[in-house]
Amino acid sequence: MKQVTSILIGAGLRGGYVYSQYALDHPNEFKIVAVAEPDPERREAFSKKHNIPQEMQFKSYKELLKREKIADCAMICTQDRMHYEPVVTALEKGYHVLCEKPMSPDKEEIIKMGEMAKRYDRILSVCHVLRYSPFFSKIKLLLEEKKIGQLITIQHIEEVGYWHHVHSFVRGNWRNEKESSPMILQKCCHDMDILLWLAESSCKKISSFGKLTYFSEENAPKGAPRYCMDGCSHRDECPFYAPRFYLEHSKAVEDGLVYAVTDNADSKHILDALKKGQYGRCVFYSDNTVVDHQTVEIEFENQVTASFLMTAFTNQCARRIRLMGTKGEIKGDMEAGIIEVTEFVSGTNEVIKLHTPTKGHSGSDMNMMKDFVRMVGEGKKGKTNADISVESHLMALAAEESRVNEAVVNFKQYTRPNAE
Structure with missing residues (x-):
């Protein structure tokens, strides 16, 4: 396979540190030749790491995409509401596209991106990395082998983790629905x-319930200041005290979360950034609007039903699933890498232990990059495509409409309201 070349739009945590790592690990397969990033420090640091010349460094994606096509593909890793224009422009320019999820919070933009990929016959791969995990790949294989007969019901839970929720969805870039x-x-x-x-x-059909229940001003302890470092008297008993997390919590360093606070991750720079920065806010005095717990109930066309639960109030950041079929059931813990298969007739109970990397969505990130590079370089079909990504995005938006309007949503009517 020839070396695949790419441009990167958005050199933040996902684009600049995670997906782009594939180019450093596999230089003969993948090379990033240009970057667009508004933050000068991030742009310079990324360019140095990937040996990108000055003339291929841009402040904005518009400057980069004004040029004629200079690579095989484009990685779009900007914020949620900034995907549509660079994705569409890149497709028009002739690039295959890897787009960070979500594609867009706007239903019409999501649909149009899918249509554009078809019109120009381009790969549009959305970073639904879990399909590439050893865990869900194995579960998919077990279902295809009919290990539990016909699938009837799925119960799935995402434990966001109290620390991850607070970092990303109370203090972080995805805290406010109107901004993300x-x-x-x-x-x-x-x-x-x-x-x-x-x-x-x-x-x-799809229905959903959920609220922002806890992380709001009415739940602030008496006398709590607006920022953790302004002499908070509750710091010893508060699990969300910012200095403790960013200086002591292993996940802040191991998962690179501290680099959202400051590019210079020594204690002085961290503490300075927390004094009046968004990551130093009291969790009860932020401008967050997204829910901290939500359930979704789904009926599929083939009569399979699914129940999904998302909650911020867990110690671990984990996904657990249970699949119930006519001849048995499957239980699984993604982060532990354990799948348990029970068959009704024989009564056998098989425990499958997988090798699960601790980073990168349990190894999914690099597996996804490998698949995308192979799709671009060899023209082979991957594990996902734009049509599937469009449908799953619209399921999420339909669930949100159900939650807000307190009504069951007919999915066909939601996606094609003018269809007969």
């Missing part, structure tokens, strides 16, 4: 995609 997207889309379009994939059927 609803929680069920931003965080859980992964899960809608997995449920769609495992059920092997289109959605028929």
